[in-house]
Amino acid sequence: KQEVTQIPAALSVPEGENLVLNCSFTDSAIYNLQWFRQDPGKGLTSLLLIQSSQREQTSGRLNASLDKSSGRSTLYIAASQPGDSATYLCAVISNFNKFYFGSGTKLNVKP
Amino acid sequence: DGGITQSPKYLFRKEGQNVTLSCEQNLNHDAMYWYRQDPGQGLRLIYYSQIVNDFQKGDIAEGYSVSREKKESFPLTVTSAQKNPTAFYLCASRDGAEAFFGQGTRLTVV
Numbered sequence A: 001k002q003e004v005t006q007i008p009a010a011l012s013v014p015e016g017e018n019l020v021l022n023c024s025f026t027d028s029a030i031y032n033l034q035w036f037r038q039d040p041g042k043g044l045t046s047l048l049l050i051q052s053s054q055r056e057q058t059s060g061r062l063n064a065s066l067d068k069s070s071g072r073s074t075l076y077i078a079a080s081q082p083g084d085s086a087t088y089l090c091a092v093i094s095n096f097n098k099f100y101f102g103s104g105t106k107l108n109v110k111p
Numbered sequence B: 001d002g003g004i005t006q007s008p009k010y011l012f013r014k015e016g017q018n019v020t021l022s023c024e025q026n027l028n029h030d031a032m033y034w035y036r037q038d039p040g041q042g043l044r045l046i047y048y049s050q051i052v053n054d055f056q057k058g059d060i061a062e063g064y065s066v067s068r069e070k071k072e073s074f075p076l077t078v079t080s081a082q083k084n085p086t087a088f089y090l091c092a093s094r095d096g097a098e099a100f101f102g103q104g105t106r107l108t109v110v
Helices: none
Strands: A004-007 A010-014 A019-025 A030-038 A044-051 A056-059 A062-067 A072-077 A086-094 A099-101 A105-110 B004-007 B010-013 B019-025 B031-037 B043-051 B054-057 B064-066 B076-078 B087-094 B099-101 B105-109
Touching: A004 A086, A010 A019, A019 A030, A019 A086, A019 A105, A030 A062, A030 A072, A044 A056, A044 A062, A044 A072, A044 B099, A072 A086, A099 B031, A099 B043, B004 B087, B010 B019, B019 B031, B019 B087, B019 B105, B043 B064
Parallel strands: A010 A105, B010 B105
Antiparallel strands: A004 A019, A019 A072, A030 A044, A030 A086, A056 A062, A062 A072, A086 A099, A086 A105, B004 B019, B019 B076, B031 B043, B031 B087, B043 B054, B064 B076, B087 B099, B087 B105
């Protein structure tokens, strides 16, 4: 069974810092990987989708990379802002259409 | 606007009662999913459906049931057999690549 781990579990940084969130998975036979943001008491908002043939995706201040062979993905956030404070979740999608989620990284960006 | 609508936002269940959570999507997606989220834990898959009139159990299906009679609807029933139903429930749909989520239903046993 696919296991997804996110490190760190929580992160607190001052505004303006660049930061990296990590996601690792045990089975490299994935269909794609998706990063989400979750605000307290809310659903998940899709940030970036990386298909298995891709190495990275960018959207604004966000950049996500994927290394299937090592079972790793990173989400890079440039010039962090207080509005970035949320929980960030990564999900790997297996070839059998099932999603496996990590437990998330709770980010706090201090003004 | 296209999207996924979950209702109600908050739901209270008495002991021994069945309750049904609604999930509707107008994205024309074939695949739909139900997840449960507990504090400090990742999302766990309850049931998923890849096409109308077909669905599969996820990792924690015991005490839950679903139906998929229409493409746009995937209701989840939490039965009295689910001993610890208090949680945040999330519905999702997928277009083959990207997944989209609803805003969730918080279920509390009273």
